[in-house]
Amino acid sequence: MEYNEEQxxxxxxxxAGRRRNQIVLAIPLAIGLIASELVRxxxxxxxxWIPEIIAGPILLLTxxxxxxxxxxxxxxxxxxxxxxxxxxxxxxxxxGIAIR
Ligand SMILES: [Zn+2]
Numbered sequence: 001m002e003y004n005e006e007q008x009x010x011x012x013x014x015x016a017g018r019r020r021n022q023i024v025l026a027i028p029l030a031i032g033l034i035a036s037e038l039v040r041x042x043x044x045x046x047x048x049w050i051p052e053i054i055a056g057p058i059l060l061l062t063x064x065x066x067x068x069x070x071x072x073x074x075x076x077x078x079x080x081x082x083x084x085x086x087x088x089x090x091x092x093x094x095x096g097i098a099i100r
Pocket of ligand 1: 094
């Protein structure tokens with residue numbers, strides 16, 4: 001598939017938006033996970049003052065949803081292929097077009 005310069009520029013712009021979404025998602029998630037480890041009372045069996053039996057599944061579900069979102073979001077706008085773990089890849093591994 002060949003794209004013109006205008007389309008390629010649009011892909012970069014869309015990819016930048018998707019990258020921002022990845023970061024916006026990752027920061028609170030990372031803070032939440034770190035906090036859940038730090039604010040954990042083994043004796044009272046609470047995580048962030050919430051009983052483990054409730055907080056555990058909520059945390060797990062949040063992580064699973066974030067991973068699913070990330071997998072669907074972090075795709076190259078042109079070929080719709082998953083870009084990979086790096087947020088700063090320069091080209092799409094599938095079509096070789098510049099991501100940024
Ligand atoms: Zn591609």
